[in-house]
Amino acid sequence: MSLLELDGVTLKFGGVTAVNNLSMSVNEGEVFALVGPNGAGKSTVFNMISRFYRPVRGSIRFDGEDLLNHRAHEIANLGIARTFQNIELFERATVLQNLLVGRHRHRRSTLPEQLFFAGRIRAEEREHRHAVEEVIDFLDLQVYRDKMIAGLPYGVRKVVELARALATKPRLLLLDEPASGLSVEETQDMRWWIDDIRRQMGITVLMVEHDMGLVSKVCDRVLALADGAKLAEGTPAEVQSHPAVIEAYLGTSAVSKTANAQGERV
Amino acid sequence: MSALLEVKNLETFYGPIMAIRGVSLEVQKGQVVTVLGANGAGKTTLLKTISGIMDPEKGQILFEGDPIQGREPHQVVRRGIVQVPEGREVFPLLTVEENLSLGAYTRSDRAEIARDRDMVFSYFPILAERREQEAGTLSGGQQQMLAIGRGLMLRPKIMLLDEPSLGLSPLLTQEIFDILRRLNKDEGVTMMLVEQNAAVALDLADQGYVMELGRIVMADSAAKLAASEDIQSFYLGHANEGARGERRWKKRKTWR
Amino acid sequence: QTRGVTDSEILIGGAHDLSGVFAAVSTPAVNGANLFFEQVNANGGVHGRQIRYITEDHGYQLPRATQAYNKLIERDGVFAMLLNLGTPHNLAHYPLMERRGVPNISPLTAARAILPEPPGMNFVAFSSYYDQVQAGIEYLNAETGATNVCSMYLPTDFGEEIALSSREAAERLGLNYVDETTHRPDEQDFVGAVSRLRDAGCQIITQALGVRAGITVVGTAKRLGWEDAMFLTTSAGFLEPVAMVPGGVTDGLYASSGWQDLYARANDEAPAAFIEAYQARYEQPASGFAMLGYTAAQNLVMALEEAGPDLTTENFVAAMESLDFDDALLGTHVSYGADHQGSNDIFISQVGDGAWHTIARIDGDTMETVDMTGE
Amino acid sequence: MDVLQLLLSGLANGCVYGLVALGFVLIYKATEAVNFAQGDFMMLGAFVMVGLVNPHFMGLNFWLAVPIALIIMGALGYLLDLTVLRFMFGQSQTAVVILTISLGFVIRFVAGVIWGHEPQNLHSPLALGDVRFGGVVLSLADIAVIVVTLLMTLALWQFFQRTKLGLAMQAASQNQMAAYYMGIPVKRVQGAVWALAGIVACVAGILYGSKGTLDISAGFIGIKAFAAAVIGGFGSLPGALMGGLIVGVIEPFAARYLPTGYSQIAPYAILIFVLVFRPHGLFAQVRVKKV
Amino acid sequence: MRFHFKTSYDQDIRLFPDWWNFSLYVALLLLMLVLPWLIDGFYLGEVTNVLIWAVAGLGLMLLTGQTGQVSLGHSAFMALGCYSCVNFMELGLPFLAAFLLAGIVTGIIGAIIAIPALKLHGVYLAIFTLALAILADDLIVILEPWTGGVNGYFAPVIEIFGIEINRWAAPETWYYLALGTSIFVALLYRNLLRSPLGRAFAAVRDSEISAQAMGVDVARTKTLAFGLSCAFAGLGGALMGLFAGAFNNETFNFLIAIQLLMMIIIGGLGFIHGAFLGAIVIAFLPQFLSILTDNLGSASIPGLETGVFGMILIAFILFEPMGLYGRWLKIRTWLELFPFARRDMFRRQKTYLKTERLR
Ligand SMILES: Nc1ncnc2c1ncn2[C@@H]1O[C@H](COP(=O)(O)OP(=O)(O)OP(=O)(O)O)[C@@H](O)[C@H]1O
Ligand SMILES: Nc1ncnc2c1ncn2[C@@H]1O[C@H](COP(=O)(O)OP(=O)(O)OP(=O)(O)O)[C@@H](O)[C@H]1O
Ligand SMILES: CC(C)C[C@H](N)C(=O)O
Ligand SMILES: [Mg+2]
Numbered sequence A: 001m002s003l004l005e006l007d008g009v010t011l012k013f014g015g016v017t018a019v020n021n022l023s024m025s026v027n028e029g030e031v032f033a034l035v036g037p038n039g040a041g042k043s044t045v046f047n048m049i050s051r052f053y054r055p056v057r058g059s060i061r062f063d064g065e066d067l068l069n070h071r072a073h074e075i076a077n078l079g080i081a082r083t084f085q086n087i088e089l090f091e092r093a094t095v096l097q098n099l100l101v102g103r104h105r106h107r108r109s110t111l112p113e114q115l116f117f118a119g120r121i122r123a124e125e126r127e128h129r130h131a132v133e134e135v136i137d138f139l140d141l142q143v144y145r146d147k148m149i150a151g152l153p154y155g156v157r158k159v160v161e162l163a164r165a166l167a168t169k170p171r172l173l174l175l176d177e178p179a180s181g182l183s184v185e186e187t188q189d190m191r192w193w194i195d196d197i198r199r200q201m202g203i204t205v206l207m208v209e210h211d212m213g214l215v216s217k218v219c220d221r222v223l224a225l226a227d228g229a230k231l232a233e234g235t236p237a238e239v240q241s242h243p244a245v246i247e248a249y250l251g252t253s254a255v256s257k258t259a260n261a262q263g264e265r266v
Numbered sequence B: 001m002s003a004l005l006e007v008k009n010l011e012t013f014y015g016p017i018m019a020i021r022g023v024s025l026e027v028q029k030g031q032v033v034t035v036l037g038a039n040g041a042g043k044t045t046l047l048k049t050i051s052g053i054m055d056p057e058k059g060q061i062l063f064e065g066d067p068i069q070g071r072e073p074h075q076v077v078r079r080g081i082v083q084v085p086e087g088r089e090v091f092p093l094l095t096v097e098e099n100l101s102l103g104a105y106t107r108s109d110r111a112e113i114a115r116d117r118d119m120v121f122s123y124f125p126i127l128a129e130r131r132e133q134e135a136g137t138l139s140g141g142q143q144q145m146l147a148i149g150r151g152l153m154l155r156p157k158i159m160l161l162d163e164p165s166l167g168l169s170p171l172l173t174q175e176i177f178d179i180l181r182r183l184n185k186d187e188g189v190t191m192m193l194v195e196q197n198a199a200v201a202l203d204l205a206d207q208g209y210v211m212e213l214g215r216i217v218m219a220d221s222a223a224k225l226a227a228s229e230d231i232q233s234f235y236l237g238h239a240n241e242g243a244r245g246e247r248r249w250k251k252r253k254t255w256r
Numbered sequence C: 001q002t003r004g005v006t007d008s009e010i011l012i013g014g015a016h017d018l019s020g021v022f023a024a025v026s027t028p029a030v031n032g033a034n035l036f037f038e039q040v041n042a043n044g045g046v047h048g049r050q051i052r053y054i055t056e057d058h059g060y061q062l063p064r065a066t067q068a069y070n071k072l073i074e075r076d077g078v079f080a081m082l083l084n085l086g087t088p089h090n091l092a093h094y095p096l097m098e099r100r101g102v103p104n105i106s107p108l109t110a111a112r113a114i115l116p117e118p119p120g121m122n123f124v125a126f127s128s129y130y131d132q133v134q135a136g137i138e139y140l141n142a143e144t145g146a147t148n149v150c151s152m153y154l155p156t157d158f159g160e161e162i163a164l165s166s167r168e169a170a171e172r173l174g175l176n177y178v179d180e181t182t183h184r185p186d187e188q189d190f191v192g193a194v195s196r197l198r199d200a201g202c203q204i205i206t207q208a209l210g211v212r213a214g215i216t217v218v219g220t221a222k223r224l225g226w227e228d229a230m231f232l233t234t235s236a237g238f239l240e241p242v243a244m245v246p247g248g249v250t251d252g253l254y255a256s257s258g259w260q261d262l263y264a265r266a267n268d269e270a271p272a273a274f275i276e277a278y279q280a281r282y283e284q285p286a287s288g289f290a291m292l293g294y295t296a297a298q299n300l301v302m303a304l305e306e307a308g309p310d311l312t313t314e315n316f317v318a319a320m321e322s323l324d325f326d327d328a329l330l331g332t333h334v335s336y337g338a339d340h341q342g343s344n345d346i347f348i349s350q351v352g353d354g355a356w357h358t359i360a361r362i363d364g365d366t367m368e369t370v371d372m373t374g375e
Numbered sequence D: 001m002d003v004l005q006l007l008l009s010g011l012a013n014g015c016v017y018g019l020v021a022l023g024f025v026l027i028y029k030a031t032e033a034v035n036f037a038q039g040d041f042m043m044l045g046a047f048v049m050v051g052l053v054n055p056h057f058m059g060l061n062f063w064l065a066v067p068i069a070l071i072i073m074g075a076l077g078y079l080l081d082l083t084v085l086r087f088m089f090g091q092s093q094t095a096v097v098i099l100t101i102s103l104g105f106v107i108r109f110v111a112g113v114i115w116g117h118e119p120q121n122l123h124s125p126l127a128l129g130d131v132r133f134g135g136v137v138l139s140l141a142d143i144a145v146i147v148v149t150l151l152m153t154l155a156l157w158q159f160f161q162r163t164k165l166g167l168a169m170q171a172a173s174q175n176q177m178a179a180y181y182m183g184i185p186v187k188r189v190q191g192a193v194w195a196l197a198g199i200v201a202c203v204a205g206i207l208y209g210s211k212g213t214l215d216i217s218a219g220f221i222g223i224k225a226f227a228a229a230v231i232g233g234f235g236s237l238p239g240a241l242m243g244g245l246i247v248g249v250i251e252p253f254a255a256r257y258l259p260t261g262y263s264q265i266a267p268y269a270i271l272i273f274v275l276v277f278r279p280h281g282l283f284a285q286v287r288v289k290k291v
Numbered sequence E: 001m002r003f004h005f006k007t008s009y010d011q012d013i014r015l016f017p018d019w020w021n022f023s024l025y026v027a028l029l030l031l032m033l034v035l036p037w038l039i040d041g042f043y044l045g046e047v048t049n050v051l052i053w054a055v056a057g058l059g060l061m062l063l064t065g066q067t068g069q070v071s072l073g074h075s076a077f078m079a080l081g082c083y084s085c086v087n088f089m090e091l092g093l094p095f096l097a098a099f100l101l102a103g104i105v106t107g108i109i110g111a112i113i114a115i116p117a118l119k120l121h122g123v124y125l126a127i128f129t130l131a132l133a134i135l136a137d138d139l140i141v142i143l144e145p146w147t148g149g150v151n152g153y154f155a156p157v158i159e160i161f162g163i164e165i166n167r168w169a170a171p172e173t174w175y176y177l178a179l180g181t182s183i184f185v186a187l188l189y190r191n192l193l194r195s196p197l198g199r200a201f202a203a204v205r206d207s208e209i210s211a212q213a214m215g216v217d218v219a220r221t222k223t224l225a226f227g228l229s230c231a232f233a234g235l236g237g238a239l240m241g242l243f244a245g246a247f248n249n250e251t252f253n254f255l256i257a258i259q260l261l262m263m264i265i266i267g268g269l270g271f272i273h274g275a276f277l278g279a280i281v282i283a284f285l286p287q288f289l290s291i292l293t294d295n296l297g298s299a300s301i302p303g304l305e306t307g308v309f310g311m312i313l314i315a316f317i318l319f320e321p322m323g324l325y326g327r328w329l330k331i332r333t334w335l336e337l338f339p340f341a342r343r344d345m346f347r348r349q350k351t352y353l354k355t356e357r358l359r
């Protein structure tokens, strides 16, 4: 059953058509990857789902709901969480506080309750904390719990961003290049995490990733994008061997070499 | 042969946090040296300290025999050291073209600059197409290309590259490394390369260092490093060589 | 023991604007007062007591003024306040001064409300803005026959008082109050306002503006070719620099105020001596407000002398009330009496050749006018 | 006729706002700091000129004094950067705001000590003499203000648009670290722009002083100039001029035609109106971040 | 050297993390309670003034420190709080009711005003609010029936449960009123910080984009922040006006708003303690300077105190751009690490700014 459906989506920035009449659907429970050359429009697709951009044409449906009727901050409430390609964390807050913001959509207390710290708020705070601690345990972030984001290395931030997205308890998780900047070892961790996210937590994952090794290990289906339009779609193996994908994305001259080097990273 | 760049016993702090704990290394002229290391090992900090973006607490950095530690970064750049920073630090409100021309800020030979810009455009045709676009609206990978192109515009003696392949497509990663290889071989540009994609990095490099928690824990020729078991299992991820494979538990690194 | 008084010292306080928009008023006034106190102290003080004048800077802000009054009255425990600047700043602290029994002498504002009914322990030196405007309009109407009265003012208590007086003067004299404009202290350009008043047919325009703005308005009218407008300012705009603007920009401007210009009488003995002493002490020229500060200090000291060595607030107040003399420096008759207003005279002055010229004296009680152009 | 007079006077006045606004924008464009002391810089520039020209100070020839004043103010701007602002390098904008507000206190204090608190008039040849044409009167100073402001805006705009240093300044404001990586001496560049801002403030001060009386609180004009810069879209030089002109022209018309009690609020009402509809000014310099 | 061990989630949720911390604040509270017996009327008045500034400062701190929005117009909301309090009292409400209602009304009006300001950032918001502050001056004149116009109001008699709060007759009554209000406001502030809204504030401050992606309604959050901030400022304004004894359109001049901003930055942006420390600097330092210069004959250089005040503020900012509380945190860390702290531990590493023109 398809959870997320894009139909004929188009978006232009001035003269640049970033996404061109794209249709795709992500099924509940699968890990779906978007790949494609730089500037193909992958992040733009994410940004449209997050409703930072409004497509000029086409529709985006999530679980039967028309996302275009929603504003950006309502998307999380529908159960969609995301990470960002270039990391957008709350820099002047600790890891814990960042994750607790992820719990925002689960809050129930009213403003007076919060102001006077009365009523159910205390129990609710414990609950949020509990949920967040589970994510911290899952992603091995214990040592960083009370650290300010501003002082963390790139790779840890990537994980914190994933954690923050998980803290929202989403149904659909959008990951924009989760493994970029991670070492081989960390990429391996990422691979298992994504596996668990799908299997244990039952969260559907849509991700953008250039590391074809990771893609082929964790993804059920892959869609290759170029110049905003669909180039190929299928299993990782099918897409990787698609001539147009090799030509535009993986590289012809270096097919074997790159694919090897990349492939062997995981 | 005296080293072009020599780092001796460097220590750098972020306030109370000691990020570089006595690092020494050498980069010979014409060499490509790669620094490998896990997250937070201090690679970026090391490069920033060399460029003068951060001040070291102790130690020396010698470039062509002269100490340059603690200098203002622009003075370091003027000596011919350029850094391509991690995380595409472009000038977001300036156009692609303006970003590139800033790369040549220290130069004044107009004709040469124009030639180099055309060269960058030939490496990355998409940048030529988008020369009037504000850099902040480029895609992540396009910004990375711009950052690298801008570094090339400086005609450096030594390039410090911090994860140049970050966010680039496999095809482009390959191309970038081809370009770097050519620059090194044809123009003799020395390079210090920090890269998570260790396979490509070791392939290009002559010499390699491995950093952990602010220290250098291994140093050898790139070929020897590539052959070492630890490197293979942790940085190259050779599954069959047995470190982790399809298992989920991790083996401890021997140098810890 | 009387507050602020020891065997060797009398403490006097002053809350001033030494750094804000009215620094041009406060600064010379404080200097003038200090000049007099220094002379007195050098001659052995008052009944053997030295006078110490403590000034606080409130920058024309009320909360800072609160702190200043709090310090002067509660911490320093001054005997009296002298030359406090600003209408709201004074008024807000009347309850405090009253409760602590601190006489308020010659505040630097001529607002009507400064002298309450009954006056309590407040003494003012001059007629109010209200009276100044009344007298000024009556004079100009009598002299020129002009009937159309207008007003340009800052919407502050100071401005409102002058506008109100203009309105009521017009009514009292059977003239027309034609139009008015309000302004902000930071306003730069008055072409719009001036052309509006010209089109409305204004003849006498009272001004309650900042010093700079007042000058600009007169200049703008001239430039726009409106030569016969009669601008009337009050003691708040009665400053030497207004007259000294190069190019005769302010020529013809009228002022109605409680004292005569210092330099208009520079050849008389007392003003000449003062100008010289001030220049010698501060290395800058004296000004009207310096003179006010000096004479205010003088009145205070005269009352202290009068009150005798057993100084109490009561006998000081009585002594103030008994002062009655001709002040040669101000060129007025001073007598505080029961109404606590030192001088009832109002002087009409006009700018010409870069200086103020006194043209008439009006008795504030009888509105009797004495022409002074011939003097 | 009346309308034309109001318009032209408003333009001349607006140009003064524009000149001070240029100073704001210059510093913002090169450092992303807001110099709340820019109005006080202008006041200081005017008083430096008073000190050089007026008979009871040095009594120099006006035209001889102009370059001297410009040099003094330029040097002052640079020194200020060298001795104070440089230590704030890399610190948050708000901290710099507080710093410059405090600097304003100090400048007003120093000016009061040197030149006194009483209003002064700059002995300027531009202050005397009017130009009449078709029933409209402008003072020489008004005309000078308009001409100089247009030229300055054009020159500075070209400077940022065309020159390497101008581009480097913009780069330095957008990403200080990357600017350093390009070999741009960021701190020195910022010093240069403070010097430039000092010079622009001095020009504004001389013209302002030629238009009328001065006192040490003249710097409060900075608030309206700041409003003008924001209306134009903080960071845009032509925008600063445009904003200045809008505020300048609104004022006389409001004073002429709006009911008493309301006219003086017109510039601020316009500011609010503009910001409600164009949250980042007419020539917006703010972008939505691409993620 | 002190260690923080955490054994339960509640330690991060509770008002005070541990007993040591709790006893510190209890001791401070006790000291504050007996203060009228320790210092004279003048200093008590000054402390009261500092507390009043701190209340208003907490209001601006919530907006600027927590939500990252700079307002130069809070004097307008202080005025609103003050005038509405007095008007409610004239309607016959008892002081406490009028006071709290004034805060609420100011908050609601502030929130409404925030709506057009929602899209504004940085300098744009700063000048927008500055314009509000300047307009407030004229508005007070125009709204004469409620404000008394330029003549303003004399503060009415304040009574709480039959006790007259009189500044001159019984300065300690005013002191306790200001102390109570500041504790009340600080407590609300602290509660906000440990609840979802407080975290949403920080999220909006650091990255609007990812706050949205986490489901934070940026517009609503900013409106709430503005409203709460105005409510606190309104309470502060009501106290300030009543404490001054009389007020009119010039009382809540925009310079007050600028001083308020200086106060929270000098004190330490984002910290409750910062508002109090800043209030000491802004409200008490001038007084201190004038006491200091009394004997030097300050009148000989007019404006000297203000000039020196400006220089001291510059020194504060240069010395510690993170504010006094930031400095205190470093000292505390040093003490806690003692004797293991290095001397150069807190040397500032070079820092670099990036543009704030991207939102
Ligand atoms: N705000 C914008 N204004 C103009 N062009 C834009 C804007 N945002 C994106 N683009 C352009 O749209 C295209 C798609 O960008 P997008 O970020 O989606 O690429 P991507 O597939 O994520 O690439 P990468 O792998 O490099 O991140 C690019 O060519 C980019 O330059
Ligand atoms: N601004 C900062 N404040 C405090 N600590 C910092 C700061 N930046 C980095 N660090 C610390 O310094 C150490 C080295 O960080 P650095 O960024 O150099 O690592 P790296 O090797 O480049 O990692 P990555 O591969 O993730 O980029 C890390 O442990 C990090 O926590
Ligand atoms: C000295 C005066 C100009 C002061 C002004 N009249 C005021 O009421 O504040
Ligand atoms: Mg992308």
Ligand SMILES: [Mg+2]
Binding pocket: A154, B043, B044, B045, B086
């Ligand atoms: Mg790094």
